[in-house]
Amino acid sequence: MIRIFVFVITLVLVADCFSSQNDDSIFDGKKALEHIKTQVSYGPRIPSHPTAKQHTLEFIEGEISPLATKITSQDFSAYGLKGTNLWATFVGKDAKPNRRLMIGAHWDTRPISDQEALKHNRDQPSSGANDGASGVAVMLELARVFAISPPPITVDLVFFDLEDMGNINQLPFAIGAKEFVKRNPFYRPSEGVILDMVCDKDLSLPKELHSKRQAPELTNRLWEIAREQNASAFLNIDGTFVMDDHVPFLEAGIPVVDLIHFPFPDYWHTTRDTVDKCSADSLQQVGNVISSLVYDNN
Numbered sequence: 267m268i269r270i271f272v273f274v275i276t277l278v279l280v281a282d283c284f285s286s287q288n289d290d291s292i293f294d295g296k297k298a299l300e301h302i303k304t305q306v307s308y309g310p311r312i313p314s315h316p317t318a319k320q321h322t323l324e325f326i327e328g329e330i331s332p333l334a335t336k337i338t339s340q341d342f343s344a345y346g347l348k349g350t351n352l353w354a355t356f357v358g359k360d361a362k363p364n365r366r367l368m369i370g371a372h373w374d375t376r377p378i379s380d381q382e383a384l385k386h387n388r389d390q391p392s393s394g395a396n397d398g399a400s401g402v403a404v405m406l407e408l409a410r411v412f413a414i415s416p417p418p419i420t421v422d423l424v425f426f427d428l429e430d431m432g433n434i435n436q437l438p439f440a441i442g443a444k445e446f447v448k449r450n451p452f453y454r455p456s457e458g459v460i461l462d463m464v465c466d467k468d469l470s471l472p473k474e475l476h477s478k479r480q481a482p483e484l485t486n487r488l489w490e491i492a493r494e495q496n497a498s499a500f501l502n503i504d505g506t507f508v509m510d511d512h513v514p515f516l517e518a519g520i521p522v523v524d525l526i527h528f529p530f531p532d533y534w535h536t537t538r539d540t541v542d543k544c545s546a547d548s549l550q551q552v553g554n555v556i557s558s559l560v561y562d563n564n
């Protein structure tokens with residue numbers, strides 16, 4: 267009887283150990299999905315909706331501030347627009363001065379739906395569940411994990427504003443990232459990853475071609491991790507050249523890889539970029555690959 271009792275107690279302890287591991291120190295795609303819902307609930311994160319932008323910034327800062335070693339908010343003006351980049355640093359346990367990883371995503375959304383079939387829908391903003399909120403959501407969930415298990419190397423999470431104004435009144439894409447590179451000349455991470463459109467239920471991540479050409483070693487490492495993890499969203503094929511937040515970094519000689527869904531989904535830059543398109547499993551795959559990149563990086 268005592269033996270059975272001890273056996274049962276052992277089982278309970280082992281089960282509890284596993285469940286607390288799952289709950290706390292491992293990336294959770296379901297938690298990331300909740301972060302998408304929260305951002306979308308504020309409305310379009312665009313220059314003409316300052317309240318939605320303010321709420322989103324407060325949300326991101328509120329989540330990150332208790333977790334990061336340091337957080338900086340950088341306001342800027344460019345092309346007659348005002349923007350804010352948020353930069354959070356998690357100092358590594360075994361921090362080495364020459365090893366520093368940046369993970370970035372844009373927190374703004376597209377103010378128009380120029381891919382809508384019907385012309386009268388095209389002046390509506392996109393809700394940006396996938397295009398905008400998904401990358402931010404993965405980063406917020408990573409921040410939670412980093413606070414519990416400090417990464418071996420220093421990791422910066424950078425949230426870029428004004429990525430998705432491209433081709434509107436002849437504006438470029440990646441305004442916020444370009445300003446960030448320009449305004450922080452002493453910040454030069456050894457490598458980085460941009461997360462953009464990473465929640466689709468049928469996530470498709472081929473190798474983006476600027477990344478493959480200008481950051482080949484990191485591109486190969488990411489897809490090798492994905493292969494080891496059977497992360498089926500990562501396709502070992504070429505995608506296309508995408509103008510995204512990694513390009514200003516590549517232009518500064520910093521190897522940054524863009525993880526971006528391609529071919530773009532049919533709801534891309536439409537009013538249908540909504541939370542129902544997203545899946546916790548896809549977010550989980552991306553979170554797992556980035557976690558390995560961070561924790562196995564020595």
Ligand SMILES: [Zn+2]
Pocket residue numbers: 376397430535
């Ligand atoms: Zn976009």
